Amino acid sequence: MELRLALLGCGNVGHALLEMVTEKEHDLLRRFDLRLSFTGGLTRSAGGWVAPEGLTARQVLSSGWPLGELPTGSVPFAGDGVAFAAACPADALVELTSLRPQTGEPAISHVRAALASGRHVVTANKGPIAHAYRDLRELAAEHGVSLRFESTVLDGTPIFNLADFTLPVTRILGFRGPLNSTSNFVLSQMMAGASVEDGVTAAQRAGVAEADPSYDLDGWDASVKAVVLANVLMDADLRPADVKRLKLGAQAMRTAVAALKPRATLKQMVEATRGADGHVEASVRLVPLPPGDAFAHLAGMETGLRLRTDTMGELTLIEGEGGPGQTAFGVLTDLITIVRGLAPSVRRGPPSGGLGR
């Protein structure tokens, strides 16, 4: 079968996805009888296009878009992201726009428009899941389509697919992990003697920190991830502002590194538990880990997550060095999950699309 994709946002992850789809073209066909075609693309800076007949990933890549020309065989699309999500002649929207952590917009509106027009959605953007998961899940079910988001936490490391397909009848009782790699990179530098400022500069030079590092160091990135995990895995209904952020930021990091006992390792850790009243509580804080904690020994940009379950006890996942390729893989996995009919609320057979077909 063919699955027609609309690509909304195309930075490093979008580019890596186009490359991976090209590289895995033969495997997708052989293993899943699946051809992925691209019927539209839109970025804020490069504008948009649609190609109702569908282009291969290779064709999109060879055009040089979004840095070069519009792909051959496409026509310009003039509307905004919401119009694109609702009108592109695609079976699934691949939402890869940048996160606005405070509101989750405009990604929420993109996802909503696609689901409401009968399209599956795969997103690597944490915003919609952190701010509007319950609504969007319900909208997807109403329209018989799927909403998948493996790459929102730990790139493509299986977390949500792990829970859905390998941990049935399992209750997730809690989780913890060093989920913000920038903070932990900076803390590693500081424990080796660098200042916060030098650590941040090193992180920026390594391409892992934003120009403004406070989003990472102050725990907002980790809070958004905590909320995504808690809402999906533990059926909580938290928002990022509900997460307790304790002793974070540059000054707290300096103090905590100075007070660190020998052989301990400081990490910015996310933790969630279900309280006695049934409510889920999530926190982000600086934690001195003893040498016996496997998380104490994660190198550079490695991240991890430990799930506490009622069936398997504790189960820990560690991702090696992540990046756009790993994020793109999570997106590809989600698309395959939808096509295999594994995902909930899958309507078999593609919709006709807004333009043509």
Next chain:
Amino acid sequence: MELRLALLGCGNVGHALLEMVTEKEHDLLRRFDLRLSFTGGLTRSAGGWVAPEGLTARQVLSSGWPLGELPTGSVPFAGDGVAFAAACPADALVELTSLRPQTGEPAISHVRAALASGRHVVTANKGPIAHAYRDLRELAAEHGVSLRFESTVLDGTPIFNLADFTLPVTRILGFRGPLNSTSNFVLSQMMAGASVEDGVTAAQRAGVAEADPSYDLDGWDASVKAVVLANVLMDADLRPADVKRLKLGAQAMRTAVAALKPRATLKQMVEATRGADGHVEASVRLVPLPPGDAFAHLAGMETGLRLRTDTMGELTLIEGEGGPGQTAFGVLTDLITIVRGLAPSVRRGPPSGGLGR
């Protein structure tokens, strides 16, 4: 739907499975519309029974079988395991007999008889997968039934289900891990100053080592696991004797502990890679791990596995303390996977069974 199970072997894992099915009865029904019934049981010491109408797990447990009476509503079954696997009026055989690592028998014959008579098989026994995976996989496909074996390595920690459902179009390029917990328990004791003999005694007291510890310490348990992983995840065709077992056993452990550098940790490690000629090579050996290796810090009976992949880079799983409950969970997961129709070669609708219905 109802899935009728024949339970072949019923030690700690079988008992834990009966308890878990009882405990999760409501979830199974609500989430998967699934009722698991038991239509037969057989152990070497307690003999066998069949109950074509099906008993609940609670009913089997309350009979006290296999230590007490045959369950109420059952009739004795006089044949051996092969006859039971072929004739029990069940949709799936749950094979939980003890491993004979040299040959995989009689479990291979049990599995073969069940598949050939159109029954799904779930096994926690490494023997059939280590010695006859390709044949059995083909037999299952021929008869349109499934063969699942999540619990053969790291108890119910998702390894095979992880690969099948969360890592599509991914090539496993290699793996490594401290897979034999008894050896690693004994090595921990030795690094704390105990002799091999004291370490073994402590492991036996903790209920984790056999009366004859050589199967673990000499690397045979790890070799069988390595072969299961290599044959399934990397499409190798190895047998346990093909695994390189280097510097293992009590004397090698003494020497290696004595030569250990400060801060290093000694583990018995399994490793597999694909050589330049395309063949998979697997080994078991004592490895001094540097403090930066997350596996160096696994406590007591914790085990782990690191996969090297072409899509996600390195991905590591760590199981907390395992045991019969975790193994039973893997078996239950496999049964649910079959019922959800996720597993390959699933024939929808249960067969009529050999006796009645």
